[in-house]
Amino acid sequence: MKGLGVSSGIGIGKAFIIDKRQIDIIKKYVNDVDVELYRLRSAFETAKEQLQKLYKETIDKLGEKEAQIFKSHEMMLEDETFIFEVENIIKEEKINAEYALNEVSNIYIQMFQKIEDEYLRERSEDIKDVMNRVIRILMGIVHTNFSELEENSIIVAKDLTPSDTAQIDRKKVAAIITEIGGKTSHAAIIARNLGIPTVVGLNNITDKIRPNDTVICDGKTGKVLINPNEKQLYHYTQKKIREEEIKKELREQVGLPTVTKDGYLVSLTANIGTPKDVDMVLENNAEGIGLFRSEFIFMNRNCQPTEEEQFEQYKEVLVKMGDRPVIIRTLDIGGDKNVPYFDIPEEMNPFLGYRAIRLCLGNVEVFRSQLRAILRASVYGNVKIMFPMISTMKELKDSKKILEQAMSELAEEGIPFKDDIEIGIMIEIPSAAIISDLLAKEVDFFSIGTNDLIQYTMAVDRMNSKLSHLYSQYHPALLRLIKGIIDNAHKAGIWVGMCGEAAGDPKLIPVFIGMGLDEFSMNAPSILRSRYIIRNLNKADMEKIANNTLDMENALEVEEYLSCLFAEEDYSYLRICKNRRKKNG
Template sequence: MKGIGVSPGISIGKVFLKEEIEIKVEKKNIESSSDEIAKLNDAIEKSLKEVKSIHEYALKNLGEKEAEIFSAHKLMLEDPEFIGLIKGKIEDENVNAEWGVQEASNNYISILENMDNEYLKERAADIKDISKRLINNLMGIENISLSTLEEECIIVSKDLAPSDTAQMRKDKVLGFVTEVGGRTSHTSIMARTLELPAVVGVKDITKAVKSNDIIIIDGDEGTIIINPTQDEINAYKEKRKAFEEFKNKLKELKNSKSISKDDHKVEIAGNIGTPKDIDKVIENGGEGVGLYRTEFLYMDRDKLPTEEEQFKSYKIVAEKLEGRPLVIRTLDVGGDKELPYLEMPKEMNPFLGYRAIRLCLDRVDIFKVQLRAILRASAYGNVKIMFPMVSNLKEFRDAKQILEEMKSELRAENIPFNENIEVGIMVEIPSAAIQSDVFAKEVDFFSIGTNDLIQYTLAVDRGNENISYLYSQYHPAVLRLIKMTIENGHKEGIWVGMCGEAAGDERLIPILLGMGLDEFSMSASSILKARYTIKNISKVEMENMIEEVLNLETPLQVKQYIDEKITFKH
């Protein structure tokens, strides 16, 4: 059977089939909304106790990072907007509490699941988890825990909620297989964090296996073998041995530079969302941070973060990097990424709407606070500022002017900052890529955001499963825009990086190297593989292939060309 390999490695072991009890919530008319709200309050209290217990278990057995998610669950159960929406449905529609929870949750989930943001998609899984817990407690159904596993096993399930993975015994779990999910699902993220092989999106796997079956999972290829032959087991044991040897080889690269076979040096950096993420980047030998997604500072709270809160967060990361670059992206919310405490318009096309730099130039009060915080942090490290979703030169100039005003304020207050702080833009809108020759005369750097650049160039909503096959970083049109941006940046003597998913794509890295990309920024877990790839290819050889690649007609032809012509394999 085939699925999506989301966490590399090979596991061979017994199946633990986690069967889901399907709960059907029926809509019922009620006589007393106050009685239902009392029931809801009891269920919230019980759920809070359970979440606290899970948090303590995860903290003890999995670590601080994995336990952190349950602080967010607690906040959600105490969130006046979320709970208020449930109570509003009960009172306004005279319906039972279970129905109110389901309807309120579905509103949030449908919005979050269609967002072009890994963090927010993960929040949808959290809300599913919370609503299921609430409904179970309202209906008197026990919430099952994976903390009682006694034997080593591979967990097979339709899906795994955050609370499932947090409660499992990591010394007993060899890997995960699920029917649903993608690279950004909670199961995938948890598997990569714990370095456990995982395959998701395996249709009907829960019907194809039973508990105690032996299976092999290949987290690289996305392959599942049920009740394998001895020859298959032996072959995969050899493959597993080779994988472990390769992992050890990667660890040796932690403190080395990212230099190609023909001595061309590039920078491999990490993408982070919170100050805690920097530890993984450093642990994996990251040469800096190419993208600090500051929107996380604004989420899971009921008011805007203060200048001091932001300054402390940026300062922590700047100091830990000890002079290595830190590119801080200014606030990228709006449209599809709502903040409950900001009144934001409902939009027909949120991806094209009131968001990112557009929101910041309109809400200058919010923008100024963030810019002051970033400037103050620049006194403690190699900080750079990056404006997102810039589509025309006026936006950049207006943002730069506000930045200059904040510099003047800080000077007047005798607050130190880096007077020569670099200021760049994310190239994620086709107009910015096409006009990159103009932008390059005024900015200090470009960072190509491929996630949105692909979406806007190909007119593909990648959250729409019906057309997701059209979304591809191998599309020649996308590659031409990337090459154009790099060339135009270099003509004006500025460096060009990439902080989208494509930067960590091992198949695409050789092509990007050949195009002259200076900085590759990716998830921490991809850094050492990317360095290994760079060290085993020649920039000059890749340069000689670029024209041929860009003249290909389809994404499939590009992938096939890379696989056939670039023979370097791990």
């Protein structure tokens, strides 16, 4: 059987079926409406307490970023408009709370399921998860319990909610198989961060697998084998052993310099959202933080963080990182990241609108407060400041002027700060890429944000599944822009990094080495694999390969060319790469 692999790895074990039958919610007419209203509010409060507990447990297990889903769930339970609709039905129809809640929930779920965008469509599962939690509380039904799991269990379910996935014990679960789900579902994201092989989209799988069946799950290819024969079992067992050997090889990269065979030294850094993420950065031996997304400090709260609150968070990260560099990107709110306390107008094209540096320059006090907090924290480590979404020289100069004002204020107040902090900008808009030779004279470094650069260069919404074929980090237009940015930076004597998804792509890392990229910033778990790749390359060879990609016509041609040279097979493709280069001359 074949589904969609959303978390790679091989899982072999016994099936543990989670039978989540549809809860029968019976409509009951009531005499005392006030009792039902009280039951509803009490159930909401109990659900909030459960979610707060899950949030704390998930932070400890996976970090702040993955735990945020439960904050979002809690916010749903605080939506007064939604609560009013449920209470209104209870009052008007004089019916029980669980039935009224189910009726209103289904309206919202159906609304989201009709949305074309895959990511937003899958948020209907979040609504379902939250409201089922409340309904179970109202009906006295205990939430899914994983305490009966034995080691090497393969969880088989119609669907797993984020709440379910966050409670899973990684030591006991060998793999997850579900009928429903996608790559962007929160359950899939959590499974990836837990490192659990996962396959989704297998119709009626809960009817085809019986409890304690032997199951093999390949989270990379999406293959699932039920009660495999000896030959299949041997093949996948050997594949799993090889996986473990590779993981061990990667762990041996800890402490080694990130340098190519012919001596080209680069920096491997990590992207983070909160201070909690630093532990994973250090665990994976990153050489610094190439992107601290400061907007996460501003999100999931009802008011703007004070200068003092920001200072404490920046200080915490810098102290933990010691003398390793930390690049703090200033506030990047807007687009898909909004906060309730900023007056951001509704826009037809929010990704092209009032966001990031544009919003900061329009809210100077907010911007200056953040810069003051960063400057104050600078005495505790090696901080660099980076401005996002710069599209013109004026935006850059205006930003630097406000930074100078913040420095002058602190100096007058006698508050210590470092006055030699490196200043950089994100190059994520084509206009900035085109004038990068001019911008390079005003800053100490560039960081290429490939995610937005692709979107703006190709004029494609990266969340629109109908246009996904156009959103490619292999497109020659993008690669030419990147080469030009790197060349212009080096001519001006400044270094250049990259912090988009492309920075951690195993097939593109050799290309960027060939182009002369100085720093790669990525998710922490990709650091050791990337170091392994870079240490097995020759920059001189990669220069030729990089130049070849620039002459190609389309993204597919580039990707196929790189796949041929750098066949990724369980991270051992570098050995294959050597053989294939010989075959191809």
